[in-house]
Amino acid sequence: MRRVSTSALAAIFGLLFTNASSFTTAFSSHHLRSSQRRVFQSTSTRFNMSSSSAAANTQDQQKQYQPDVSQFMTGDRPAETKDYxxxxxxxxxxxxxxxxxxxxxxxxxxxxxxxxxxxxxxxxxxxxxxxxxxxxxxxxxxxxxxxxxxxxxxxxxxxxxxxxxxxxEDGQVYNTGNADSTGTTNGEKVKGGFGHIGITVPDVYEACERFQQMGVEFHKTPNSGGMKGLAFLKDPDGYLVEVLPQGPMIQKPVDCAGIEANNGGEGYKDNSK
Amino acid sequence: MRRVSTSALAAIFGLLFTNASSFTTAFSSHHLRSSQRRVFQSTSTRFNMSSSSAAANTQDQQKQYQPDVSQFMTGDRPAETKDYxxxxxxxxxxxxxxxxxxxxxxxxxxxxxxxxxxxxxxxxxxxxxxxxxxxxxxxxxxxxxxxxxxxxxxxxxxxxxxxxxxxxEDGQVYNTGNADSTGTTNGEKVKGGFGHIGITVPDVYEACERFQQMGVEFHKTPNSGGMKGLAFLKDPDGYLVEVLPQGPMIQKPVDCAGIEANNGGEGYKDNSK
Missing domain, CATH: 3.10.180.10 (2,3-Dihydroxybiphenyl 1,2-Dioxygenase, domain 1)
Incomplete structure (x- = not known):
């Protein structure tokens, strides 16, 4: 089990998530020193990175990876689908x-x-x-x-x-989609397709206090790891449940596990790597 | 690739799904002869059966597998969760x-x-x-x-x-959760956890006519296989998308692939086994 201290990232993610509008802003790479970038990648819960992703640093590649998708956000839905x-x-x-x-x-x-x-x-x-x-x-x-x-x-x-x-049956029965032990073979990781479901709540920290009191297993408490203000629970089968705010992303000084926002937090295991 | 003809099941599923209310009725086992039951199991798209499931035939076992869940349908949600x-x-x-x-x-x-x-x-x-x-x-x-x-x-x-x-990358990148080729090893099947997403539409047959015309790949057209009146599409990664009606389950004589409801339909590949 790898534990990481990510105080530098705490500040970065605080910046990223404190203002909700920042979430839709693509940060340019100078926001992260290369050492920070490596740490972040090792703490991402969301993704099973492919080996080729690490090489995506040239301007051309970045352009390629940011396709123009504006056509999908505006305009009418096809009439036949309007009630789907x-x-x-x-x-x-x-x-x-x-x-x-x-x-x-x-x-x-x-x-x-x-x-x-x-x-x-x-x-x-x-x-x-x-x-x-x-x-x-x-x-x-x-x-x-x-x-x-x-x-x-x-x-x-x-x-x-x-x-x-x-x-x-003994133990875990189903693959959760996140390259955990079920579904791996010969030491190789399966690229899990399904990632998680996510609920939104009025106050992530309050919600997580209650989850903690009820004995829910956390994959990530709100202040642990690099991303502040959101949490991941595990359901009884190990499926991840993200907990996000319905309003702007905020962070509070201490979370349900007593982890402080300003020290990066310990106790965060990333099982998607 | 296994193809099955399931004319007997066509009638059974027609009965099951023609009246929506039947969907919530547990059919007693005399609705199926054992031979039909085996065929049905081999054509189920929804489930990766465990080996022990085949033995679930005694009355005690059936009782065990039908827990009383009424407490979860009624009453108030916990106050803290009312806006989730x-x-x-x-x-x-x-x-x-x-x-x-x-x-x-x-x-x-x-x-x-x-x-x-x-x-x-x-x-x-x-x-x-x-x-x-x-x-x-x-x-x-x-x-x-x-x-x-x-x-x-x-x-x-x-x-x-x-x-x-x-x-x-070449070919399929992500495991779809349905024990397809990605994620299997040594001939053993992975028990996929995620199954599918599902959309509901006013008219499944009309929707599927349009999907067919647009070149969408079907896992199951409305009349193929045993289950009539619902369809499964494949998204570009192979994830299954179920297509269900918003009102009562109905079946029409011919579907978008020209498959008739009353002959069981061919062309249905079950990749969840």
């Missing part, structure tokens, strides 16, 4: 009760709909951060149809899929 | 322009916000199916702050992460 909803992200889980406790009791999601298929060996559970008053309750056909319709029109659901028997 | 938003699902992509074309031009998403970090070797692109009129435009600090705030409060965004250089 991004409804679900499906994750397989080892133990549905542990996952439902985490997503519902800890993160404040509700179970919107579920389906059990014992003859086929699986159940699916749709969860989303909504008030239960909006969820059609009841077991009659009308209620079930209304619940289906409500769920299918609700953006940002997580579909937790449980294949029978996995809760009896 | 399920904001993002992060996927790493090989080529941002190809991904943006797919998510925006094909699926009707808009680029809500992006950030370029050339000195650190990555860009991130947040996309969601929203009208651009809602996205604060402009490059001044006020606009950027408004855009950040809008994005962070928008449920169901996809954060496409691009690590510089991947677009120059």
């Amino acid at each position: 909803v991004m409804q679900q992200t499906m994750l397989r889980v080892k133990d549905p009760l542990k996952s439902l406790h985490f997503y519902c009791s800890v993160l404040g999601f509700k179970l919107v709909m579920y389906s059990e298929f014992p003859q086929w060996g699986f159940n699916v559970y749709f969860v989303a951060p909504v008030d239960s008053v909006h969820i059609p309750q009841g077991d009659d056909e009308t209620a079930k149809a209304a619940r289906w319709k409500y769920c299918m029109n609700l953006p940002g659901c997580i579909e937790l899929t449980y294949n029978y028997g996995t809760e009896q | 938003v399920m904001q993002q699902t992060m996927l790493r992509v090989k080529d941002p322009l190809k991904s943006l074309h797919f998510y925006c031009s094909v699926l009707g998403f808009k680029l809500v916000m992006y950030s370029e970090f050339p000195q650190w070797g990555f860009n991130v692109y947040f996309v969601a199916p929203v009208d651009s009129v809602h996205i604060p435009q402009g490059d001044d600090e006020t606009a950027k702050a408004a855009r950040w705030k809008y994005c962070m409060n928008l449920p169901g965004c996809i954060e496409l992460t691009y690590n510089y250089g991947t677009e120059q």
Whole structure:
């Protein structure tokens, strides 16, 4: 387990994230000395860098890597797509009760709909951060149809899929997508595609105080590592859950783990390398 | 590549999905003869079955696998979580322009916000199916702050992460989470955790006609395989995108690939086994 002290980066990320608008500004490389740049790369939680990425330092390459994407931000959506909803992200889980406790009791999601298929060996559970008053309750056909319709029109659901028997298996069952031990071979790292889900909250530090008290495992507390003001939790299967603010990025002097913002923070393990 | 004909299952899934409310009803096992059950399992796109799942046939086991989850559907969310938003699902992509074309031009998403970090070797692109009129435009600090705030409060965004250089690599770069060739070793299958994202649309068959005309690669057209009325697309990295209806599940006689609902359909490759 590698631990890093990143006090220089604390200041840089403080600058980057204190003002939300800075997040959309591409920093020019003179903001980082090369030694700092190396440290940052070793602490990135977000990415599985390819070997070629380290060479991306010439002006031509930088231009190549910053394509003009303005066409995708403006203008009308194709008319045929105007009612499309991004409804679900499906994750397989080892133990549905542990996952439902985490997503519902800890993160404040509700179970919107579920389906059990014992003859086929699986159940699916749709969860989303909504008030239960909006969820059609009841077991009659009308209620079930209304619940289906409500769920299918609700953006940002997580579909937790449980294949029978996995809760009896030892250890981690599923690859989390971040090149952790499951899925690696011969010492080589798998390039994980899926990275994480992310929730936004009114106050990251307050939210994390509660998560800490509830015994949630952190991948990164708000002040640990180089990035201040955001956190990563681990769900019961090890999937990462990013915790971000709904307003400007801020940092507070001390976080839920007692880590101070101005010393870079210890206790941050990067498992994406 | 295994192709299966599943005419018996066509009828079963027609029954299952024609009435949306049936989706929340656990079918008892007598709906399937054992031979049909085996075929179904071999055609499931949703799950990487564990070896133990096949044994889940006793009444005790079925009871064990259907936990009482009613507590998670009703009642108030914890007060501290009442404003939480399920904001993002992060996927790493090989080529941002190809991904943006797919998510925006094909699926009707808009680029809500992006950030370029050339000195650190990555860009991130947040996309969601929203009208651009809602996205604060402009490059001044006020606009950027408004855009950040809008994005962070928008449920169901996809954060496409691009690590510089991947677009120059040969073939598939990222594991899609479904035990495809990337990430397997020594003939053993990786248990992929992430399964897919899913969009809902007013009419699956109409949507798929358009996708077909645009040259989108299908993992499953609406009538192919056993499950009628839903489709799976592949995004440019091979991630699966499920296409589901916003209302009741229906099936139409012929789908975009000319496959008839009443013959089970050919051309369905299951790569999750």
